[in-house]
Amino acid sequence: QKRIYRASQRGDVRAVRKLQRLLTQSWYSKITAVRNVTQDNQGKNTPGVDGVSRLRNHQKVKLAQKLKFNDKSQPTKRVWIPKPGKEEKRPLGIPTIEERAKQALMKLALEPEWEAKFEPNSYGFRPGRSAHDAIAAIFNGICQQSKYVLDADIEKCFDRINHSKLLDKLQTSPTFRKQVKAWLKSGIMDGERLFSTDKGTLQGGVISPLLANIALHGMENILEKRFSRRVGKNSQKRKISFVRYADDFVLMDESLEIVLEAKTVIEEWLAEIGLALKASKTRINHTFERYEGESGFDFLGFNIRQYPCSDKQSGSVGGTERKRGHKTLIKPSKEDIQRHLNKIDCLIQNNTASTQEQLINALNPVIRGWAAYYSTVASAKTFSKIDSVIFQKLFGWAKRRKSRNQNNTDVVSNYWGVNRGLGWKFITQDNKYFLGKHQDVKIKRHIKIKGTKSPYDGNLNYWGQRLSRHPMLRNVVAKLLKKQEGTCNKCGLKFTSEDLLEVHHIDRDRSNNKTKNLVLVHRHCHDVIHSSRGTVKAKSLRS
Structure with a gap:
C-alpha cells in the first residue's frame, strides 16, 4: 500500500495499476479483507440478501480462496434505521458478506492511490483523520479574523451521485471499473421488492464512503482556482478557507460577496455530478457579528463562535500582535447537549428496576464517550452543568427506590460516597463500581493533522504518536500503547488508526485491572486468544 501511495504521488499510473493488481491477487490481502468484514467490522453479523450472518473458519478460508473481481454483484439489502435524535429514518444498504469482502479487498488497493490525491481539508471517512481535525482546521481559519461562513449540507449525497461521472473520475483499470459499476448497478432489495439503482452509492457498503469522497474530490481545488489572489505588500497568496467532512x-x-459567489460556484460544480445543496441545512452566518439574527454556527456537534473581549484578553495567535477585540471559543452545541441529556434520561428511566451496579455500567460508556469527543474544546463549564443535571436525575432514581419516609441525607449516603480520594461519586456500597463524571475527562487541545499526510506515507513515528493522543482513546489504552511501543502484544504488528483495539486480561479475570495484568491487542487477535474459551465479550476501546 505504501508503494501504491508513493507511485500515485509521483503520477506513475502504470506502477499504481501493477501494484494494485499484485495486492488484490495476494493471499494475505484476501484473508485480510475477509477478516475485516467477518471479525473487525462493527456490523459483521448483519445478513445481506442471502441471509448469511456469520461464517465458520473453514468458510472464511473458502471465501478468501474464491475472492476475485468480475462484472457481477448480488443485490444490496435495504434496512431503515432511525436518525440520531429524530423520528425519521434513513436507508442503510447491507451487501452480502461475499460482496463486503470484495469491497474490502478493492478498498485496500484504491484507498492508498486516492489518499495521495485527496485535498488537504477533506476529513471525513479517511484513515488517520477525524472530526477533531476538521474542527481544528476551522479554528485555524478564523482565529486571526472574523469571517462570514457558508455552513452547508449536500442533499442525499450517497443516494444521488451520478454513476457515469463517478466512474469517469475513478480512472481505474478495466477490471476495477467493471466491478465498481456492478456494485453501483446491483439493485436494492427492500423487503421482497427489488429496485434498480441508476444513481447513488448506498450508505452501508464497505467501499461507499471512499467512492463518495472520490465523487466530491475537486471541490476545494475549484474554489482555490476561482478565488485565490495575490494581496499585500509581499504579494502573499490569499485563499478562501474551506473544510469538508464527508457531505458536510x-x-x-x-467578504460576504465572496461567500455568496462561492456558494454559486459550488452549486454549479455539484450539479455536474447529480448533487445539490440541502436548502434546510444550508445557511450563511458570521463568526462574530449577528447575521440574520444569530452569530456563530454549529458543525459536527460543535458550536463555533467568536465572543467580544478587551484587546488584552484577545492576545495574539500564530505570532501576530494584532489586537482583534474578540476571542474564538468552540463548545459542544446546544442541540448535542440536549440529545446527550435525553439519552442519559432514557437510560435512567429504562433502569428503574436495575441495581445501582447495572445502572452505572449502562451510563459509564455513554458519559465517557461523549466527554471524550468534546475533550478537545472549551467544555469545562458544559461538563460541570451536565454533571449537576445528572446528579438531580440520579437523586430522583435513588429516591424512588427508598421509603418515602427516608430523608434526603439517608438517600445520598446510601448511593454516594468518596472514592479513594477521587471526590464525591455515585458509588456502590462495596466501592467496586462508581459513575464517572464528565469533569473527570481532562480538556486537552487536539493537534491537527499536518497538511496532506496519510498513514500510507510510511512515517510510523508520526502516526504512532497521533494514535496514542487520539481524544477518543481511554487512558488505559493510551498507557498500554506507549508501554508496547504501538505494537500488538499478540501478533507484533504496529497498530494503525483504523484498527479496533481491545485490552486483554492476562489472568482472564476482568476485575483485575492492574497494568501488569493488561495487554493491548487487535480485536481479531483477541478472538484468537479466547478461541478456546468461547465468545469474547470485551468492548472495542475506540469509537
Missing part, C-alpha cells in the same frame, strides 16, 4: 462542509471568508 463550511466555507469561510471575510
Whole structure:
C-alpha cells in the first residue's frame, strides 16, 4: 500500500495499476479483507440478501480462496434505521458478506492511490483523520479574523451521485471499473421488492464512503482556482478557507460577496455530478457579528463562535500582535447537549428496576464517550452543568427506590460516597463500581493533522504518536500503547488508526485491572486468544 501511495504521488499510473493488481491477487490481502468484514467490522453479523450472518473458519478460508473481481454483484439489502435524535429514518444498504469482502479487498488497493490525491481539508471517512481535525482546521481559519461562513449540507449525497461521472473520475483499470459499476448497478432489495439503482452509492457498503469522497474530490481545488489572489505588500497568496467532512462542509471568508459567489460556484460544480445543496441545512452566518439574527454556527456537534473581549484578553495567535477585540471559543452545541441529556434520561428511566451496579455500567460508556469527543474544546463549564443535571436525575432514581419516609441525607449516603480520594461519586456500597463524571475527562487541545499526510506515507513515528493522543482513546489504552511501543502484544504488528483495539486480561479475570495484568491487542487477535474459551465479550476501546 505504501508503494501504491508513493507511485500515485509521483503520477506513475502504470506502477499504481501493477501494484494494485499484485495486492488484490495476494493471499494475505484476501484473508485480510475477509477478516475485516467477518471479525473487525462493527456490523459483521448483519445478513445481506442471502441471509448469511456469520461464517465458520473453514468458510472464511473458502471465501478468501474464491475472492476475485468480475462484472457481477448480488443485490444490496435495504434496512431503515432511525436518525440520531429524530423520528425519521434513513436507508442503510447491507451487501452480502461475499460482496463486503470484495469491497474490502478493492478498498485496500484504491484507498492508498486516492489518499495521495485527496485535498488537504477533506476529513471525513479517511484513515488517520477525524472530526477533531476538521474542527481544528476551522479554528485555524478564523482565529486571526472574523469571517462570514457558508455552513452547508449536500442533499442525499450517497443516494444521488451520478454513476457515469463517478466512474469517469475513478480512472481505474478495466477490471476495477467493471466491478465498481456492478456494485453501483446491483439493485436494492427492500423487503421482497427489488429496485434498480441508476444513481447513488448506498450508505452501508464497505467501499461507499471512499467512492463518495472520490465523487466530491475537486471541490476545494475549484474554489482555490476561482478565488485565490495575490494581496499585500509581499504579494502573499490569499485563499478562501474551506473544510469538508464527508457531505458536510463550511466555507469561510471575510467578504460576504465572496461567500455568496462561492456558494454559486459550488452549486454549479455539484450539479455536474447529480448533487445539490440541502436548502434546510444550508445557511450563511458570521463568526462574530449577528447575521440574520444569530452569530456563530454549529458543525459536527460543535458550536463555533467568536465572543467580544478587551484587546488584552484577545492576545495574539500564530505570532501576530494584532489586537482583534474578540476571542474564538468552540463548545459542544446546544442541540448535542440536549440529545446527550435525553439519552442519559432514557437510560435512567429504562433502569428503574436495575441495581445501582447495572445502572452505572449502562451510563459509564455513554458519559465517557461523549466527554471524550468534546475533550478537545472549551467544555469545562458544559461538563460541570451536565454533571449537576445528572446528579438531580440520579437523586430522583435513588429516591424512588427508598421509603418515602427516608430523608434526603439517608438517600445520598446510601448511593454516594468518596472514592479513594477521587471526590464525591455515585458509588456502590462495596466501592467496586462508581459513575464517572464528565469533569473527570481532562480538556486537552487536539493537534491537527499536518497538511496532506496519510498513514500510507510510511512515517510510523508520526502516526504512532497521533494514535496514542487520539481524544477518543481511554487512558488505559493510551498507557498500554506507549508501554508496547504501538505494537500488538499478540501478533507484533504496529497498530494503525483504523484498527479496533481491545485490552486483554492476562489472568482472564476482568476485575483485575492492574497494568501488569493488561495487554493491548487487535480485536481479531483477541478472538484468537479466547478461541478456546468461547465468545469474547470485551468492548472495542475506540469509537
